[in-house]
Amino acid sequence: MRPEILEYNYDRLMGGTLTAAAKFPVGFQKETDFAFNYIPYFRGALKTMIDAGPTGKRFIKLLASYYENILTARDQGKMIVGTTFCNTPAILYAMDLVPATFEILTALGCMVWRRGMFDYMDYAVESGMPETACSAQRGFLGAFLAGLFENIDFLVCDTPGVCDTNANAFAFSSAYLDKPFYQLNYPSAIGDDRSQKYHIDDYREMIRFIETHSGKKLDYDRLAQALAEINRQDAITADIEDMLLMVPTPIPPIFNVMIYAGRFCFAGHPEYTELLEVMLEDVTRRMNNGVPGLKCGEEKLRIFMCYIDHYTVDMNFYEYLEERGIAHTGSILTRNFRDGNKYVRDLPDNAYHVDTSSPDAMFETLAQMNARMPMVRSIRGPYDRHGMWLEESLACARMYQADCVIYNGTPGCRNTWGMLKPFARDVEKQGFPVHIMNDDGFDDRVESWDATKERLDEFFHVRGLL
Amino acid sequence: MDEFYDAATRLNCQAIRDWQATERPIVGYTCSYTPGEIFHSVDILPVRLKGIETEGMEIGDTYYGPFICSFPKCLLQLAGKEKFMFLDGAIITPGCDGMRRLDECWRKAAEDYKGILPDFFYYFDVPHKSENHGMAWYIEELRILIKKIENHFNVKVTDDNLADAIKVYNQGRRMLQEIESLRYRDDVVVSGTDIFAATVAGTVMQREAYNQALRRWLEELKNRTTSLSAGKKRLMLIGSISDEIELFRMLEENNDAIVVGENLCFGIRHEGNEIDEHGDPVEALGRHYLQSSVCPRMYGKYKERLALLKQKLDAARVDGVVMQNIRFCDLHGAENSLFERDLEAMGMPCLKLEREYGPMIDVGRMKLRINAFLERLRV
Numbered sequence: 001m002r003p004e005i006l007e008y009n010y011d012r013l014m015g016g017t018l019t020a021a022a023k024f025p026v027g028f029q030k031e032t033d034f035a036f037n038y039i040p041y042f043r044g045a046l047k048t049m050i051d052a053g054p055t056g057k058r059f060i061k062l063l064a065s066y067y068e069n070i071l072t073a074r075d076q077g078k079m080i081v082g083t084t085f086c087n088t089p090a091i092l093y094a095m096d097l098v099p100a101t102f103e104i105l106t107a108l109g110c111m112v113w114r115r116g117m118f119d120y121m122d123y124a125v126e127s128g129m130p131e132t133a134c135s136a137q138r139g140f141l142g143a144f145l146a147g148l149f150e151n152i153d154f155l156v157c158d159t160p161g162v163c164d165t166n167a168n169a170f171a172f173s174s175a176y177l178d179k180p181f182y183q184l185n186y187p188s189a190i191g192d193d194r195s196q197k198y199h200i201d202d203y204r205e206m207i208r209f210i211e212t213h214s215g216k217k218l219d220y221d222r223l224a225q226a227l228a229e230i231n232r233q234d235a236i237t238a239d240i241e242d243m244l245l246m247v248p249t250p251i252p253p254i255f256n257v258m259i260y261a262g263r264f265c266f267a268g269h270p271e272y273t274e275l276l277e278v279m280l281e282d283v284t285r286r287m288n289n290g291v292p293g294l295k296c297g298e299e300k301l302r303i304f305m306c307y308i309d310h311y312t313v314d315m316n317f318y319e320y321l322e323e324r325g326i327a328h329t330g331s332i333l334t335r336n337f338r339d340g341n342k343y344v345r346d347l348p349d350n351a352y353h354v355d356t357s358s359p360d361a362m363f364e365t366l367a368q369m370n371a372r373m374p375m376v377r378s379i380r381g382p383y384d385r386h387g388m389w390l391e392e393s394l395a396c397a398r399m400y401q402a403d404c405v406i407y408n409g410t411p412g413c414r415n416t417w418g419m420l421k422p423f424a425r426d427v428e429k430q431g432f433p434v435h436i437m438n439d440d441g442f443d444d445r446v447e448s449w450d451a452t453k454e455r456l457d458e459f460f461h462v463r464g465l466l
Numbered sequence: 467m468d469e470f471y472d473a474a475t476r477l478n479c480q481a482i483r484d485w486q487a488t489e490r491p492i493v494g495y496t497c498s499y500t501p502g503e504i505f506h507s508v509d510i511l512p513v514r515l516k517g518i519e520t521e522g523m524e525i526g527d528t529y530y531g532p533f534i535c536s537f538p539k540c541l542l543q544l545a546g547k548e549k550f551m552f553l554d555g556a557i558i559t560p561g562c563d564g565m566r567r568l569d570e571c572w573r574k575a576a577e578d579y580k581g582i583l584p585d586f587f588y589y590f591d592v593p594h595k596s597e598n599h600g601m602a603w604y605i606e607e608l609r610i611l612i613k614k615i616e617n618h619f620n621v622k623v624t625d626d627n628l629a630d631a632i633k634v635y636n637q638g639r640r641m642l643q644e645i646e647s648l649r650y651r652d653d654v655v656v657s658g659t660d661i662f663a664a665t666v667a668g669t670v671m672q673r674e675a676y677n678q679a680l681r682r683w684l685e686e687l688k689n690r691t692t693s694l695s696a697g698k699k700r701l702m703l704i705g706s707i708s709d710e711i712e713l714f715r716m717l718e719e720n721n722d723a724i725v726v727g728e729n730l731c732f733g734i735r736h737e738g739n740e741i742d743e744h745g746d747p748v749e750a751l752g753r754h755y756l757q758s759s760v761c762p763r764m765y766g767k768y769k770e771r772l773a774l775l776k777q778k779l780d781a782a783r784v785d786g787v788v789m790q791n792i793r794f795c796d797l798h799g800a801e802n803s804l805f806e807r808d809l810e811a812m813g814m815p816c817l818k819l820e821r822e823y824g825p826m827i828d829v830g831r832m833k834l835r836i837n838a839f840l841e842r843l844r845v
Contacts, residue, residue: 128803130820132533133796160594160765164563165796167594167765172800175768183765185594187603188560194606201599382569382589414794417531418538418567422574 001123001146010109010120010143011150015067017112021046022064026057041114044314051295052254058278059258063108066265070150073098079153079214082144082173084137084166085333086373087158087184090230090268091207091366094223095216100152102169104264106139107311110442116313120146121443129172134412135442137169145176152177154213156206158184158370162380165412182209186371188381190388191349196368203367220359226268227356227365233267234338234354236276241341243283244329244400248299250286253321253328255279255293257309260333260374296325301465304402305331306393306427307409307416310437310452312444320453324466329400332379332392337372343399349387350377383419383426390426397432403465406456408437411446435459467660469679473667475711477519477549481671485511491619492552494584496541496568497559498731498761499592501751503741504612506673507631508621514669514732515541515556516709519549520824525579529571535564535794536823537707542571546579555586555618557611561707562763562797586618594765596756605752612748628747634673636740641680642668645687646734649726650781653693658703658725659714665733666709695724699843700783704729704775704805705790705819706798712826716833717788722840727782729775735760762797771801772808779814786815786843788836792823815843 020039024046026032032050036043049056073080080098083089089099109117117135120142125131127145129138143149157170160183167183174181184202187195207218237259244251258275266272286292292299303326310317321328337344339351352368355361371377383389397405405427409416416423424434435456440446460466473479485492493505494515502512517540520526525546526539544550560566569589576583591607593600612623642665648656664683668676701723703714709732717725729735739758742750760771779787787809789802799820806816817839819832826832 128800128807130791130796130799130803132794133800161560164763168762168796168800171762171765171768172804174766175804181766183594185600187593188589188591194603198599198603205598384570411533412796414534414563414796415567417533418564419570420531421529422570425574 001119001126001142005119006146006148008148010148011067011071014105014108014112015064015071017042018060018064018067018108022061024050024060026050042112044316045111048254048315048319052252052258053282055255055258055275055279055282058275059262062262062265062271062275065271066104069098070100073150080150081210082152082155082170082179084157084159084170085264086162086376087156088267088366088370088373089265090226090369091210091223093266093269094226095210095214095218096222097210097214097216099265100150101264102140103136104261105143105149106136106442107261109139110311110313111315114313116444117142117442118445120148127176129169132412133169134163134165135410135440136412137166138412139442141169141173144173152179154180154182154210156182156184156210158186158373158376160184161186161188162376163413163415165414180209180213182206184370186376186380189385190371190377190380191386195371199371200364200367203363203370207363220362223359223362223366224356227354227362229270229273230268230369231354232273233263233276234336236273236280237336238338238341240276240280240283241330241335243287245342246287247302247401248292248294249302249327249329250283250291250293251327252293252295253326254315254318255283256328256330256334257318260331263336294325294327295322298325299327300325301404301460302327302329302400302402304329304393304397304400304405305408306389306397306405307332307407307413308441309333310408310439310441312442312449316449316453320456324460329402330396332389333374335396337377343396346395347387347392350392379415383423389419390423393427394430394432397427402432404433404435404463406435406437408439408441410440410442412440433459433463433465467663467683469671470660470664470667470683471711473670474663474709475518477516477544478552479670481667481675482511482513482552485672486552491554493555493557493586494550494553495557495559495590496538496565497561497592499559499561499755500557500590501608501755502669502673503628503631503635503747503751504608504615504623506634507623507627508615508619510555510615510619510621511672513553514709515550516666517541517544517823518709520544525575529575530564530567533794534567535562535706535792537792538564538568538571540824541568542575545572545582546575548579548582550582550584553584555588556584557588557590559590559592561592561761562795564794586614588614592756594763596764601752601756604756605749608748608752625747628751629743631673632741632743632747632750634677636743638668638673638677638680639740641677641684642734644684645680646727648687650783652695654695654700654724654726655690655692656687657694657714657718658701658728659711659718662714662725662728662733663711666711669732695726698722698724699785699840700724700726702727702729702779702782702784702787703790704787705802706792706795706823707731708790708823710823710826713790716826716829717836720833720836720840722844723836727778727784729760729778731761762801768801768804772805775805776809776812779809784814786817786839788817788819788839790819790821793820815839
């Protein structure tokens with residue numbers, strides 16, 4: 001790693017950047033534009049978020065709070081737990097612990113800094129992670145292994161059986177830094193009694209592990225509060241997603257990333273509820289006033305991202321959608337799969353149910369919810385099995401009236417790339433044009449954003465979509 | 467040795483042809499977490515699928531994405547080219563993400579290449595942990611697999627015939643252990659290439675016939691006196707899946723080195739412990755196959771694997787470790803780095819090699835690096 005990068009702690013840099021961004025003066029357009037001159041390296045991403053109105057501004061505050069929690073954890077006597085985005089942080093908040101989510105911490109650096117996370121990704125490779133490993137973990141991992149992040153006390157991941165390269169990043173960190181590690185492991189099916197029981201047994205073991213290493217007992221009163229908060233969050237999200245059914249939708253493309261990033265950072269925590277409340281108010285106002293989500297005012301196309309979005313420098317992807325008049329109807333990350341949502345009508349096994357009637361019921365709720373997190377839910381088994389990737393993607397694409405399906409991921413995603421081509425063919429057979437993006441969602445060095453954009457334009461043109 | 471080399475280096479080997487002549491079924495499997503004993507107990511020949519003899523990648527590349535290890539791609543290529551037509555069944559295991567997607571890729575390729583999918587095609591769900599509920603799950607998976615085999619092949623797996631199969635496999639295991647111990651001597655009388663060929667052959671040959679051949683070979687080895695190791699550096703080969711005899715030959719054709727150990731999933735590493743011959747045989751199989759924890763797919767067990775490796779290195783008095791990983795094999799790639807860090811700290815020289823599986827296309831590059839490594843060992 002370049003010596004100058006080693007001089008500054010990644011967490012302090014990011015925390016400082018986001019805290020400053022949360023205080024960014026938004027006044028008259030001229031004043032705001034003038035202020036942007038002082039942040040040349042963060043201007044693109046910040047402008048995208050500020051242009052998203054009150055929701056964007058609230059989202060920046062949420063991200064700043066996320067970092068603040070990490071940076072002040074020691075002073076508050078709290079432990080920091082390294083975890084992954086598909087492991088709900090609700091349990092950690094309920095146990096008064098602070099989550100440090102590898103993928104969130106990578107994605108934020110990618111979006112915010114013009115230099116992206118390149119130096120940290122490369123440092124992870126210098127430390128022994130293969131360069132072919134997923135960049136979503138590798139970015140943050142580099143900073144962590146280099147000692148440029150707060151000390152993480154122990155690691156919990158839930159991707160064995162779901163994603164090797166994700167699980168491997170946590171296992172590697174544990175061995176490299178000698179940190180206690182627990183893996184939640186998922187069977188290849190979902191919804192059957194045997195798998196349901198396995199989810200609970202495994203989750204119970206995880207709680208024992210966390211209790212041992214944190215010295216804290218699971219407090220069921222706090223858990224009840226967290227689940228009540230999740231209830232509120234899920235209800236608001238369902239209202240927002242109902243408006244995504246409208247053509248044109250009043251929901252801007254970037255709200256998608258805010259829905260899931262907020263959930264990954266603060267599920268079960270009031271921070272996320274506040275974001276969702278602002279978002280709901282915002283989109284309801286747009287709907288009532290007949291204002292479309294897209295700034296250009298015309299919705300020319302609706303896409304469904306069957307995997308993840310593109311997160312590199314300046315949040316270019318979302319701006320591109322705005323420019324082209326493309327509505328974003330969600331990705332594998334967006335939906336929470338709570339029962340009662342319209343899209344789970346044909347996928348009942350993919351849904352969880354919230355029950356707070358007893359400690360056991362609450363515990364079971366959380367275990368089954370965790371088993372319905374993105375990836376864990378639908379890429380754990382063969383893609384064409386009941387409830388898996390194909391069925392879920394088609395259900396969402398149809399429900400939200402997508403005109404096409406687009407795959408974006410990372411070359412490190414061995415799991416999806418292992419089945420992507422037959423999957424795409426099967427989706428095409430159902431009448432949806434499919435585009436496979438060849439870039440890395442977190443690393444522009446794999447394919448430049450300009451090349452990615454050209455290929456997207458080519459796809460829309462060749463398939464007669466735009 | 468000829469029959470071992472035949473079984474290890476040819477897909478359509480004599481062992482398979484002989485079995486086919488009896489019109490009894492053959493089932494292929496992809497991962498060392500699949501117990502061959504179950505199939506053996508009902509007169510089905512279990513054959514571990516190898517990627518050898520691949521002559522192109524147009525089918526593998528068509529169904530798999532570009533960022534996938536070349537080993538499962540070779541298996542798919544061979545399936546598409548009708549090289550596995552001798553199979554009556556295939557078991558796909560989530561050994562890793564690349565390997566588990568062979569399930570979909572093979573099934574989808576069969577929509578275009580008719581008849582390449584065996585009638586019995588089964589996804590065997592092996593967990594990534596061996597404690598408590600992980601073990602319970604695996605044992606239940608074994609029982610489900612047994613039921614499926616019984617239904618499809620119209621056979622009955624009883625505790626008695628399963629216990630007999632375990633005994634037969636244990637005989638082979640004991641002999642392989644004995645052969646392994648010959649490598650621990652100062653004067654090693656057998657090459658690593660020969661031992662690996664004999665071990666790989668065990669994943670193909672009918673087990674009684676294999677045991678007989680092993681017995682004959684072991685007797686012959688015991689009478690050998692000519693040292694093959696004098697003046698040579700003692701190497702161990704570890705890392706990603708490999709059934710390539712040529713890889714060992716490449717290390718040993720250099721007159722400065724002999725391979726005195728390996729830690730590969732096609733090799734002897736699963737033979738370290740015999741299977742308990744008492745009690746419930748399915749549970750005994752479960753304990754043996756899942757608890758060995760020799761593959762980095764069992765996350766969080768690095769320290770155990772390091773200790774096991776260290777024990778082997780000490781026993782064979784190894785001078786240097788060659789760690790290979792196939793490109794896109796992140797599990798072994800990352801674990802090799804950890805091994806390198808920790809073994810070098812213990813004074814054990816290590817060489818990390820990233821490579822492609824298959825017809826040794828980058829043999830020149832690898833030889834160069836191996837020679838440099840041997841030079842380091844000499845210094």
